[in-house]
Amino acid sequence: MARIGNKQITREKLLDQGVAMLMEHGYHGTGLQDLLSSVQVPKGSFYNYFSSKEEFGAEVVQHYIEPFIRQLGDYLSRPELDALSAMKRYFCDLIAELERRQFKGGCLLGNLIGEIGDTNETCMDALKDAYHRYRDKLTEGLARAQAEGTVRTDQTAEVLADLVSDSWQGALLRMKVEQSVRPLQVCVSHLFDGYFKP
């Protein structure tokens, strides 16, 4: 039992560190030996935890997206907030966090789709799944906002969720170009206070 517990803890550590390293160096720029030594796991023991680098990348993607879906879900389940306010508060938190991180990182999903989207089928399956699960949570929020009368209803909530996701991804890239969170603020304001108005 103890050994299984330790193995699970190490696995989590490798996934946490994987998020950080893939975010900073990309998929091909992240070496497995560097990963292992950074969490003090013996060299050569990687395959005790993951069957391949591709499999590891796919699990890192799942590990990465969970907290975002949970955070958005938490805001959406607050009884004192209408859905539109909940989504705005969520994006406001993300913007504050990106400012604290000095505009580094962006979105691991977008970064990896750009880097290995044409070449790594295993990771791409995980990226698709993560993209859709995140989109579904946004759709849930937008559908509620539509029902509450704060978002236009002539487009489906899913179409609007895709627009949020697309604009946000592009704004994250521009954040790095401009070294500023202004593109993110403009994105949220144009959608939620502009185009999405009923």
Place this chain on the structure above:
Amino acid sequence: MARIGNKQITREKLLDQGVAMLMEHGYHGTGLQDLLSSVQVPKGSFYNYFSSKEEFGAEVVQHYIEPFIRQLGDYLSRPELDALSAMKRYFCDLIAELERRQFKGGCLLGNLIGEIGDTNETCMDALKDAYHRYRDKLTEGLARAQAEGTVRTDQTAEVLADLVSDSWQGALLRMKVEQSVRPLQVCVSHLFDGYFKP
């Protein structure tokens, strides 16, 4: 003279091949030896042409963006087209090309900003410059469309150009996720036939 000419031709070949390889494999996934052998340049002679891989990456970025700026400029200078129609025709061409390529590649600027935006200053300077020059051409088109009364004027042309650029980048990522040009078509339609209407 002949030697300088040949050197220039080889340099162009390396840049062309650089665009293709960085697009497919990313920055870290592109090996200089593979690059050289794919254009039949002797191994080890890379530094006759470029001072470093970073410098090569920066030149590839410039080499990549030029045809897009030219193509958009060509549409904008056609006397029979108003600016809005010119921009729509330009994006329509890009969509047709991406469909022909089976949704591969996307935008090299977006891919590289995602992959090496936090770590490679030389390339990032080139990416910023390319991003802004492309944005300036879009701004020119949008400003003319505003003057022609086909685009809203309560936002500056530059702000609208950034929105086009952001949404398009995100739509390119989703193109790869969905394996479809539908996200690109939706992006163009929501902006030019929706949000941008006067």
